Amino acid sequence: MQPRLEKLPSFRPDVLAWAANSDGDLVPWAVVELKTGQLKQPELVLPSLARSRDIMGTVDHYAVINGRWFKADRGVRSLEPVDGPTPPEYGAQGLLTDDELATSLLVQRLWFEASRLRDSGVRVGDAFPAGAALAETEQSYIELPDGGLLPVRPNVLWRAKRAALIEFASRGSSESSSHPAITSAVAALVEQRVAGTVLDPFCGTGSFLWAVLDRTARLEIPARFVGYEINPRLASLAAGIGHGAPLPVTIDEADAFGTEFVRADVIITAPPLRVRSRDHETLLDGSRTSDGDVVAVDKSLRALKAGGRAVFHVASWFTSSDRFASYRTFLANEFHVAALIGLPRGAMAGTGATSVLMTIDKKDPAQTFVAQLGEDWENQLEPEGAALNAALEFINPAATRRGLGQP
Numbered sequence: 236m237q238p239r240l241e242k243l244p245s246f247r248p249d250v251l252a253w254a255a256n257s258d259g260d261l262v263p264w265a266v267v268e269l270k271t272g273q274l275k276q277p278e279l280v281l282p283s284l285a286r287s288r289d290i291m292g293t294v295d296h297y298a299v300i301n302g303r304w305f306k307a308d309r310g311v312r313s314l315e316p317v318d319g320p321t322p323p324e325y326g327a328q329g330l331l332t333d334d335e336l337a338t339s340l341l342v343q344r345l346w347f348e349a350s351r352l353r354d355s356g357v358r359v360g361d362a363f364p365a366g367a368a369l370a371e372t373e374q375s376y377i378e379l380p381d382g383g384l385l386p387v388r389p390n391v392l393w394r395a396k397r398a399a400l401i402e403f404a405s406r407g408s409s410e411s412s413s414h415p416a417i418t419s420a421v422a423a424l425v426e427q428r429v430a431g432t433v434l435d436p437f438c439g440t441g442s443f444l445w446a447v448l449d450r451t452a453r454l455e456i457p458a459r460f461v462g463y464e465i466n467p468r469l470a471s472l473a474a475g476i477g478h479g480a481p482l483p484v485t486i487d488e489a490d491a492f493g494t495e496f497v498r499a500d501v502i503i504t505a506p507p508l509r510v511r512s513r514d515h516e517t518l519l520d521g522s523r524t525s526d527g528d529v530v531a532v533d534k535s536l537r538a539l540k541a542g543g544r545a546v547f548h549v550a551s552w553f554t555s556s557d558r559f560a561s562y563r564t565f566l567a568n569e570f571h572v573a574a575l576i577g578l579p580r581g582a583m584a585g586t587g588a589t590s591v592l593m594t595i596d597k598k599d600p601a602q603t604f605v606a607q608l609g610e611d612w613e614n615q616l617e618p619e620g621a622a623l624n625a626a627l628e629f630i631n632p633a634a635t636r637r638g639l640g641q642p
């Protein structure tokens with residue numbers, strides 16, 4: 236197998252063999268460097284074998300020079316001729332447990348499917364691959380390019396499918412999936428309030444839902460997750476991934492503007508920009524519009540249960556444009572706009588617009604946490620990032636924090 240590890244794009248051994256360790260986990264076991272031609276000294280491959288050992292923790296290291304096998308000693312300092320590879324100690328049966336490698340293999344499969352679709356005349360920008368690599372299978376495995384099936388631990392495969400879809404969507408599709416730093420910040424902003432129903436009405440790959448679901452499952456909080464997505468292929472891929480989740484997930488292919496939202500305790504969403512709803516809608520403040528930016532927020536707040544929390548990633552014209560001034564005044568008078576975190580260009584994928592992470596609680600107005608982040612916005616929004624922590628302290632008063640014995 237020729238792996239391509241996302242974090243190590245330059246690391247590509249000729250052959251990487253996997254085998255089970257004593258726990259039954261499939262781990263990198265042997266590396267083989269293949270050389271043909273005039274290579275006089277097999278020892279010249281030792282540095283790349285040693286690099287494989289350092290990066291992958293492999294056990295056995297081989298060079299095949301013009302068809303002749305050599306095996307490196309334990310320290311990968313010398314080579315001696317052998318008849319062929321030594322069988323692994325615990326055999327080849329085991330389960331892959333490496334998230335990154337599983338994701339990388341799935342992304343390769345998706346590109347392979349996409350290139351087949353392109354060859355048959357489908358534009359990949361318009362359509363996701365059929366997604367066979369992400370489809371549900373009875374057994375938990377990844378199909379390799381040579382047709383072999385690599386068994387994968389089920390929870391690793393579930394996480395890898397999500398990550399592969401998000402990565403593929405962010406590289407290959409005209410619809411953008413959210414930046415990972417935004418996704419994790421959104422999940423952190425709602426974490427303390429997760430319960431009951433969690434909704435993303437413009438869910439795309441489902442990245443926001445999965446991020447919240449991970450934290451919810453870890454905290455063993457009972458909750459269900461609902462997503463709407465207008466792109467049928469994306470909706471069906473996200474729905475397929477939802478089936479494998481440890482908590483109930485429903486993803487519907489739907490035009491959110493024409494759908495009555497399920498009542499939700501938590502809403503997290505990055506609505507599409509500059510779209511129009513099918514009809515003019517009457518907003519909570521009594522005004523009428525078909526402007527998708529405001530209709531998306533308004534429909535969400537309407538569906539939010541009393542005491543619930545919504546986090547929106549919206550373009551900053553929502554919080555600055557005169558167009559929305561009277562609606563903003565209405566929001567400030569009727570809801571608790573808990574936090575506004577301004578973000579520079581680049582934080583909202585697929586657009587040059589600056590953006591805002593807007594946290595709104597459905598309760599009486601109170602003070603708002605306001606921050607404008609600069610170029611280091613990704614660091615600021617990391618789990619220990621200063622801006623995220625300051626926002627969390629502000630919007631989750633100590634008395635209501637989970638883990639402190641409070642409700």
Ligand SMILES: C[S@@+](CC[C@H](N)C(=O)[O-])C[C@H]1O[C@@H](n2cnc3c(N)ncnc32)[C@H](O)[C@@H]1O
Pocket residue numbers: 410411412413414436437438439440441442443463464465466469489490491492504505506507510
């Ligand atoms: C900014 S993306 C959401 C990204 C998402 N957070 C993710 O990481 O994949 C907006 C999504 O809304 C979807 N969308 C656009 N119009 C929609 C509509 N009327 N109803 C439901 N989904 C819609 C798009 O197909 C796109 O996937």
